[in-house]
Structures are given as structure tokens and as C-alpha cells.
Amino acid sequence: MSSEPIESLFAQLRPDTPGEWALSLSVPADAGHRDELRADGNPEASELAPTWASFFEHIGADGFADLNRRADNLERQIRDNGVTYNVYADASNGLERPWSLDLFPKLIGPQDWAQIEAGVLQRTRLLNAMMADLYGERELLKHALLPAALVQGHPGYLRSMQGVRPPGDTWLHIVGFDLAQGPDGRWWVVGQRTQAPSGLGYLLENRIAIGRQFPKAFAGMRVQRLAASYRALMDGIKRMAPEGENARIALLTPGPYNETYFEHAYLARYLGLTLVEGSDLTVRDQRLFLKTLSGLEPVHALIKRLDDEWLDPLELRSDSRLGVPGLLQVLRAGNLLLANAPGSAPLESSALLGFLPAISRHLLGEELSLPSLDTWWCGEDAALREVLPLLKDSVIKPTYPRSGLDTVMGQSLGERELDEWSGRMARHPENYTVQSWLPLSQTPTWSGERLMPRSAMLRVFALADGPLSWRVLPGGMVRLAPRGQLIAAMQRGGSSADCWVLTDGPVDHTSLLQSAPSTLSLAQQKRPVTSRAAENLFWLGRYTERAENSVRLAQIVLNHMGGEEPNSRALMAWLSNMARENALVLPDVPTATLSARVFARSLIAALSPAAGDALAAQSFSVGFNLRALKAAAAQVRERLSQEHWNLIERTEASFARDCAALSTDAEYATAEAIAALQNASELLAAITGSQTDRMVRDDGWRLLSMGRHIERLITLARALSLALEHGCVHDQAGFEAVVALFDSTITFHAQYQQRRDMVALIDLLVMDRDNPRSLAWVVHTLRSRLAKLSHSATPQDAVLARGLPNPDTWVLTDLSNWQRNADGQRAWSDLAALLDGCEIAAVDLSDEITRLHFSHADQSNQSLGA
Incomplete structure (x- = not known):
């Protein structure tokens, strides 16, 4: 954006006050729509509405010339925070886009908010009473206040919930109402969301982002805060849950391909909840349990972020794996608080709105104070x-x-x-x-040059803070229709805005970050590591290491095949074999000993083919490993810092761009591919730095580390074994290539100067306990991780450690002995046996970790229904 148009207009108009400046830059609302910027909502008014006049006074005259810089900062903040909205998310195409957030908030004065608050609370009580009736006495159907076709004929009406009485008689803990303001300023209800209303996470991000852009206005205009309502929701759930204050609460998500997955992870982190998918949970003896590294742990309350039909494949959608088999059975047994209780889908039908006035008179004895369209x-x-x-x-x-x-x-x-x-x-x-x-009220937005009116819808939320008690979150998620369009929907290209509710009373400064748990409860406050999260962290570690190894190997291959020095046949054979075994080239590509040029071109072509390329379906090279790394990280995004996630995204995206831009000229392509690999190597180093230094050392991190070291042990043991087999360690270039693959070149030359004998090689790459790339160091680290994991996981981890080779028994002189084989070549039989043993032990360890901690294959607990 450029601020020149603003400065030009200002130079021409010379307004005296910020309000005059705002009017001079604004475009009036469309005919028939309320203009929120102007007094009385009149598009022809020559004065600002009081709330907007106050807003611009706090910005000041200098603030207008700064709006584009603030807009750029906002866009950068949204991008850096990884705020996304997956538009018709697809696992293969990854159709996600950055969250679209306008610079200006929507302002709601105290009187308007009082009307909204009272009306929303009344409607929430009414909807909760309707749920109790529809799954209880069904008086509404008996008295024909509601057609049976809208209830029992609705596919979302759950007969399996008939007669259920939820904890605290509260069916609805989170209710979203879509509101619109008409030309006359009246507020109308357009729709309601009761199954799993979205927006609670996004509006938090909106508030933080916009509050940072206008801190003086936010503080000076007495904007009501949000944290107290979120705390009240959590306190209310705990009070009503079967275990009370000690209840374990989790947030159930459909997974990373859901449109609003970002806010699921964001909300779980903000509220301190464990983010779970259906596969993380299991039912035993009519109770719900979370699969963790240390076994099954009870779950007493569940906030769901998926619609009812996906909750239980046994009783609802049998074709879905998103839910938990037996979940409704747990609910009927009274052993779980589920927010919201299943069965509310009929309340979301637009058809219901026309019947609510009569129903309100019957159930509440009240007229609706907030009307529906x-x-x-x-x-x-x-x-x-x-x-x-x-x-x-x-x-x-x-x-x-x-x-x-x-x-x-x-x-x-x-x-x-x-x-x-x-x-x-x-x-x-x-x-x-x-x-x-209804012609939607139009709120001012910033276009980069002018204040442009856009039609707005407001979603507000009622949150249960106790049995049959709710409060309205003082804010909401604003959806803005694209200019010239009539529908405000994110899926149709709309954007969002923050909502500032102004108050005449005191501003609540509650923060969820202020209270610290007592010393006695600290152990209970630690976040459990679910089996699914553990498995994805384990594979995050493996794919991080695999990506590093494949990048380093590809660099070595291209440097040797494109270099000026002639290479030995043994080195070419070793590089060919390593590249093929690590999927850098397809199996049918001729070896480098036959044609180094063809081999190099094949490797470059397979680095990261475009999605539509026929080679992409067959290629498992560097690009594949980076995509797999990103996919594993996406599954545990709530456990990663934003910087860590940004690095992973940037590494995968930049490498794909670099590969797509490679020259068609083979001579230039090699140099460009090496440069792309070097860039990826540097970014991967930053990712491993984040994993090493910026993650809490819990069992999840230990499994990530173990995944890395298992992968390292397999790769390096196999690489050294093949190097011995092909004999490339006996010439200078081959010797240096092996040391380079172990990422130990600088260490080797600093320690051994110009020595290039097997004793020095074995000492550094196999025996050295100070070299993080030596086999002894890797095995020792794996044993250490298993030992610490055993304190919080299973005693069988200690048994697994004994299955690894013991570096204390390795003797350099024994491993350095060699004999002539039948072909007259030198053979290191003891070393070869050790290398084979390391590779087999690493593979076996990976399988056993999967069996013990991820699949729970040894669980003997009774299944549901027992």
C-alpha cells in the first residue's frame, strides 16, 4: 500500500480535525443501508457518529497518514501468526488462505449492547428450554407450537438422546447468534448456531491484532475485555462436570483439514485444554478415556468442535472416523459433560425462527425482546x-x-x-x-486510500457460567461482505473485523494468564501427551532428520558429479546406491557409474516435482520429505511455537519455489539445485534449533528426539556399511564424502588433520561420545531418552533400551581389524556386524515404540458395552 493518495487528499482538503479528515476520506453507505460512520446512520449526514468521532480523536490527525503502515503491520502479524482459514479444505491441495481481517473495528455503544445482551440471554434460555422439552415431555409438539416435520423429521434430531438429562440441566454451553442491524438501527436475529458454533478463537485473534494497532483508542474508549467470559465458561463447565473442579476437559476437533482448525488449536492453547481428535479417545465401561503415553486417562468434559452427526460412528454416521465409538453411551450414563449436548441441530434450521415468538410465550411467559427477521x-x-x-x-x-x-x-x-x-x-x-x-448496516473499512462502507453481520456468543446460567461475551466476530455483494460469508470471499463493545461502567481486566495454580495441583495441570500427538511428534522428528539427511546427500551427489575432479568407480557406486536407497532417484534410473550426467539430471528432476507432474506420484525425494515434515507438524500445531511452524512452512514453500524455477539447461540447473539445497539446509538447521532449544522437555519432546535419533542411526549405520561394501573409504574423495555425510568434516580435520585412515574414521564416526553424529553418541542418547521416558510412560521402555547395542562394549582395536575376503578386498567383519546390529535395533525400537505408545496394542481393558 502507498500513503501518497492520503497525503495528496490531505494537502488538498486541509481538514482541521480528525473527524473532518475521516469524513473527507469516506464514501457514504449504499442507498437504503445504515451508515455506521455517520450521525444517526444517515449516509447524507455531515457529522460523524459519536463512537466514531471518539475513535478518530484518539487516533489523531497524524494517525491517518499512518493507516497504511498499520494495515501492513496487521497483514504481517496475521501472516506471522499463521492465522488461516481453510477454504473448502482439501488434504491433497491444502486450500488454505491467510485470515482476512480489516483494520477498523466495528463499534457498538452501551445502549445498543444492552439491547443485544438482554435479547441474547433471553433467547439462550428459550433454546435450552426447547432442548429439554424436545428430548423430554415434547409439549411443543403436543400443543402444535412446532411442526413435527421440523423436529422428528429433521435429520439432526437424535432419538438416542430422548430422556437424557445433561449435567446441570444445561444443554447448551456455547450458542452463537447471527445478528444484523437494519436501516432504522434495530437489531435482528438472522440465525443461530448451537451444535459447534465457530468464531470464539478467531475473535480472540482479531481482538489482539487490532488492539495492538490502536492501543490508545482501545484504552481510552473503555472497550470491554473478553477474558472474564472465557474464564466463566471454563469455571461453569468444571462446576457441572461429573468430577467437579478436578474435571479433565478436552477440546474435540475434526483435525487439521477442517476449515477452522486454526481456531481449534488457538482456543485449546488459550484455555489450557488438551486438543484431541476422535482417535485420541476411547470408551471403556461407559466412561471416556484419553489415550496417552502413560496409558488411558479419564476425560470428564468435552468441548466439541464438530457437528453432532460425526460424534459417534456406532449410533450416527458409521462412515466417519471423526468421532468416538460409544460416546453417546457415555453421555447417557451420566459420565460426561459434552458441550454442547448432541441433538440441537433442529434449532439451527432457519425455519424455526418463525415459531419462536409463540414458543417463548409458552415456555418463558415472555415476548421476545430481540426479534427475528x-x-x-x-x-x-x-x-x-x-x-x-x-x-x-x-x-x-x-x-x-x-x-x-x-x-x-x-x-x-x-x-x-x-x-x-x-x-x-x-x-x-x-x-x-x-x-x-434486510439491507445490512454498513461499517467503515480501510481500502488503502479511503474509508469504504461494507455490509456487516455480527455473531455474538452466549456462554454458560453455571447450571442454567449464561453470560454474553462482550464482543463478537464481524463478517464483512465483499464490496457490492449481499451475503457476508467467509466461504464466499468475505473478511472479518474486530468488535469493540463500549461500556459506561468499569472495564473488566481479568486475564487467563494471571492466576497460577497452587503448588499441590501443578502436577495435575501438566498437559498430557496424547498417543496421537506423541506419534506425530515422533514422526516429526523422523522426517526432520530424514529431510536433513536427504538434503545433505543430494548436495554431496551433485557436488561430486558436477565437479572437475574425476571420481572413482567405488565412490560413484556408493553415491548411486545411497541415492537410490534414500529415494532421491527412481529405481529405474541408470547408476552414476554408467552415466553421471543422466543420474544427476534424474536426481534434480525428482527433488520436488509440481503436484500435477507425473513424476510427483513416484517421487519420494527432498520435497516429499519436507511435505511430510509439514504434515506431521500440522497435526501437533498447538504444541509448536509460531516461529517453529513458520519455519516449517517457509522451508517447504521456498524449496518448492526454488525447484519450480530451476533452469532447463542442465549446466545451470545443477548449480541452481545446489543453491536450493543449501537454502533448505540452512532453514532445516533453524527448525532443528527450535526443536532442540525451544520446546519443553516433556515426553512428547523426548519422542520427537527419539524419532530423530532412530532415523539418524538407521541412515548413518547403513551409509557406513555401504561405504565399506563398495570400498569408497579407501580413496580421498570417497573418504571425504563419507565424513561429509556424517556432517563431521570440520570436526574430523580439526581432530585428525590430514589423516585418512580407518582407525581415525571409526574413532570419530562410531566411537566418539562427543560427536553428535557418531553412532555411539546416538545410541547413548536414545538410551537416555528411553530412561527418562520410563518415569512417566511404561516400565517396558527400560526393556527397550536393553535391545540397543551397548557402546560401552565397543573396542576400537576390534572394530579396526580387517581381513582379506575371497576377492582379495579388505573386510571389517566386526564393524560390519556392529553396523548391521545398529540398523536392525533402530528399526525394532521404532516398531516397539509404536506398539507400546501409539497403538496401545497391549491394552487389555474391556471395551465399550462391557
Whole structure:
């Protein structure tokens, strides 16, 4: 962005006050829409609304020239924090984009908020009472206050929940309401989300990001804080959970390919919860357990971030693995608090809104203080006849989920299309709900040059803070429609804004970071390492090491094959074999001994082929390892620092770009490939630094470290074994190549100067306890990690350590002895046996760790239903 247009306008207009400057840079709201920037919402007003006048006064005149810099800082902060929204996320394509956040917040004054708060609390009580009735006495159906087709005919109505009474009689712990403000300033309810409403994590990130851009305005305008509401939610769940204050609470996510996975991880970290997927949980004796390294640990409360139909494959969607088999059984037994309780999908149907006024009078004895937009369910003949002539000025919505229907704006339809929709609705009226169209209030946004109005929707949240008690989070997630569009939806290219609720009273300064647990409960506060997280951390370590090894090997191969010095046949054979075994080239590529040029070109082509390239499906080279590294990290993103995750993303992306830009000229391509590998090597060094120095030394980190060292032991033992087999250690170039693959060149020459004999090689690469690339150091480290893991995991880890070779028994003189074989070549039989033993032991250790800690194959606990 450039600030020149702002400076140019300012030079021309010379406004006296920040308010005049704001008006001079603003574009009025569209006709028929409320203009939030201007007094009384009037687009023709010559004065600012009081809230916006205050905002710009706090920014000051100098602040306007600084808006583009703040916008750039905001964009950089969102990118650096890795805030993403996966648009129709796909595991193969990774369709994610940075979260789109506007620079200006939406401002809501105390009077407007008081109206919203009262109305939302009333509606939350009403929806909770409806849940109790629909799965209890069903008075609403008996008195025909609600059509049976909208309840028992709804695919989300769960008969298996009939007669269930949730803890504290609270069915709904988190409810989201989508609100819109009309041209006259009145607030209307457009929809409600009760199964797993999204936004609680994103609005936190929005608040932190925008608060940093306008700290003076945030403090001076008395913006109400959010933390107290989140704390009240957690305290309320603990009070109602079966175990009370000692309850273990987890947050259930569908996984990293869900559209809003970022906020799942963000929210879990903020609230101090364990982020779990369905595979992390299991049911035993009608109780829910978390699979951890130390066995099964009970879970007493679960905040779910997936819709009800995916919760339990035994009773709901049998084709899904997202949920937990037997979860509803645990719920019916009263051994779990599930927020929100399953079965609320019918409450989300737009068709329900038209029936709520009468239901409120029946259940609460109250009129709704916050109205819904006029809504007609077309399953009623009278409603269908009334609404068909109104389609042009209405919104057509699906009544039931998974109907294949999208929301359609009547204004976007021509006469012929309106007739077609009328015909569809007449044939299947129950599938359609029609809602009156409301011109959305337009809030000012920053375009880089001007204040541009954009239509806005506000999602606010009611959070349970105790049995049958709720509070409204003083803020919300604002969705902005793209300029010129009528629907504010993130999936349709919309963006978001922060929401500042202004207060006349005291500002709550509660922070979730202030309270420290007592000394006695510190052990209970430690985050458990789930088996899934442990497995992904283990493979994160393996793929980090594998990526480093493949990068180093590819560098060595290309440097030798593109160098000026002639290479021995033994070296070429060793490099060919190593490259093939480490999947740097395809199996059918001729060896380097036949054609070094062809071999090098094949290796370069396979480094990181584009997704559409036919070679990509066959290639498992450096690019594949970096993608696998990123995939493993994505599964445990909540355990990684933002810097660590950014490094992993940047390494994979930059290497793919470098490879895509390689020259078609073989001579230049080799030099460019070596440069790309060097860049990747430097970034990988930063990743390993983050893993080594910036992660807590818990059992998850120990497994990550063990994954790295198992991979290192397998690779280096095999590399040295092949080097002996091919005899390349007997010439200078081959000797140096082996030392380079062990990443020990500088250490070797500093310690042994120009010696190039096997005793020195074995001493440094096999025996040296101070060299982190020697086999003895790696084995010793693995034994140490297993010993520490055994304190919190299983005693069998100590047994696993005894399966590793013992470096204390290794003798340099024995390993250095050699004999002539039948071909007259020197053979180090003791060393070869040791290398084979190290490789086999590392593979066996990997298998045993998987059996003990990841699959729990030895668990003898009774399964569900026992």
C-alpha cells in the first residue's frame, strides 16, 4: 500500500480535525443501508457518529497518514501468526488462505449492547428450554407450537438422546447468534448456531491484532475485555462436570483439514485444554478415556468442535472416523459433560425462527425482546401462498442440512429464475424456508486510500457460567461482505473485523494468564501427551532428520558429479546406491557409474516435482520429505511455537519455489539445485534449533528426539556399511564424502588433520561420545531418552533400551581389524556386524515404540458395552 493518495487528499482538503479528515476520506453507505460512520446512520449526514468521532480523536490527525503502515503491520502479524482459514479444505491441495481481517473495528455503544445482551440471554434460555422439552415431555409438539416435520423429521434430531438429562440441566454451553442491524438501527436475529458454533478463537485473534494497532483508542474508549467470559465458561463447565473442579476437559476437533482448525488449536492453547481428535479417545465401561503415553486417562468434559452427526460412528454416521465409538453411551450414563449436548441441530434450521415468538410465550411467559427477521417455513400451505409473491425481496434458504441447496438472494434472480424457484418450492415445500431481506448496516473499512462502507453481520456468543446460567461475551466476530455483494460469508470471499463493545461502567481486566495454580495441583495441570500427538511428534522428528539427511546427500551427489575432479568407480557406486536407497532417484534410473550426467539430471528432476507432474506420484525425494515434515507438524500445531511452524512452512514453500524455477539447461540447473539445497539446509538447521532449544522437555519432546535419533542411526549405520561394501573409504574423495555425510568434516580435520585412515574414521564416526553424529553418541542418547521416558510412560521402555547395542562394549582395536575376503578386498567383519546390529535395533525400537505408545496394542481393558 502507498500513503501518497492520503497525503495528496490531505494537502488538498486541509481538514482541521480528525473527524473532518475521516469524513473527507469516506464514501457514504449504499442507498437504503445504515451508515455506521455517520450521525444517526444517515449516509447524507455531515457529522460523524459519536463512537466514531471518539475513535478518530484518539487516533489523531497524524494517525491517518499512518493507516497504511498499520494495515501492513496487521497483514504481517496475521501472516506471522499463521492465522488461516481453510477454504473448502482439501488434504491433497491444502486450500488454505491467510485470515482476512480489516483494520477498523466495528463499534457498538452501551445502549445498543444492552439491547443485544438482554435479547441474547433471553433467547439462550428459550433454546435450552426447547432442548429439554424436545428430548423430554415434547409439549411443543403436543400443543402444535412446532411442526413435527421440523423436529422428528429433521435429520439432526437424535432419538438416542430422548430422556437424557445433561449435567446441570444445561444443554447448551456455547450458542452463537447471527445478528444484523437494519436501516432504522434495530437489531435482528438472522440465525443461530448451537451444535459447534465457530468464531470464539478467531475473535480472540482479531481482538489482539487490532488492539495492538490502536492501543490508545482501545484504552481510552473503555472497550470491554473478553477474558472474564472465557474464564466463566471454563469455571461453569468444571462446576457441572461429573468430577467437579478436578474435571479433565478436552477440546474435540475434526483435525487439521477442517476449515477452522486454526481456531481449534488457538482456543485449546488459550484455555489450557488438551486438543484431541476422535482417535485420541476411547470408551471403556461407559466412561471416556484419553489415550496417552502413560496409558488411558479419564476425560470428564468435552468441548466439541464438530457437528453432532460425526460424534459417534456406532449410533450416527458409521462412515466417519471423526468421532468416538460409544460416546453417546457415555453421555447417557451420566459420565460426561459434552458441550454442547448432541441433538440441537433442529434449532439451527432457519425455519424455526418463525415459531419462536409463540414458543417463548409458552415456555418463558415472555415476548421476545430481540426479534427475528420475518421467516416462513414453506411446509405450511398458508406460509407458502403468502411468501411466493415476495420472493424477489426475500432470501431463500434450505430447511434441512445436506439438502444440496444454497442460500439464494431473490434480488439476484430474473423473472424466469423466480418462476423456476416457485415451481421447486411448490413441489417440495418442506425443503424451503424464506426469510425477508434486510439491507445490512454498513461499517467503515480501510481500502488503502479511503474509508469504504461494507455490509456487516455480527455473531455474538452466549456462554454458560453455571447450571442454567449464561453470560454474553462482550464482543463478537464481524463478517464483512465483499464490496457490492449481499451475503457476508467467509466461504464466499468475505473478511472479518474486530468488535469493540463500549461500556459506561468499569472495564473488566481479568486475564487467563494471571492466576497460577497452587503448588499441590501443578502436577495435575501438566498437559498430557496424547498417543496421537506423541506419534506425530515422533514422526516429526523422523522426517526432520530424514529431510536433513536427504538434503545433505543430494548436495554431496551433485557436488561430486558436477565437479572437475574425476571420481572413482567405488565412490560413484556408493553415491548411486545411497541415492537410490534414500529415494532421491527412481529405481529405474541408470547408476552414476554408467552415466553421471543422466543420474544427476534424474536426481534434480525428482527433488520436488509440481503436484500435477507425473513424476510427483513416484517421487519420494527432498520435497516429499519436507511435505511430510509439514504434515506431521500440522497435526501437533498447538504444541509448536509460531516461529517453529513458520519455519516449517517457509522451508517447504521456498524449496518448492526454488525447484519450480530451476533452469532447463542442465549446466545451470545443477548449480541452481545446489543453491536450493543449501537454502533448505540452512532453514532445516533453524527448525532443528527450535526443536532442540525451544520446546519443553516433556515426553512428547523426548519422542520427537527419539524419532530423530532412530532415523539418524538407521541412515548413518547403513551409509557406513555401504561405504565399506563398495570400498569408497579407501580413496580421498570417497573418504571425504563419507565424513561429509556424517556432517563431521570440520570436526574430523580439526581432530585428525590430514589423516585418512580407518582407525581415525571409526574413532570419530562410531566411537566418539562427543560427536553428535557418531553412532555411539546416538545410541547413548536414545538410551537416555528411553530412561527418562520410563518415569512417566511404561516400565517396558527400560526393556527397550536393553535391545540397543551397548557402546560401552565397543573396542576400537576390534572394530579396526580387517581381513582379506575371497576377492582379495579388505573386510571389517566386526564393524560390519556392529553396523548391521545398529540398523536392525533402530528399526525394532521404532516398531516397539509404536506398539507400546501409539497403538496401545497391549491394552487389555474391556471395551465399550462391557
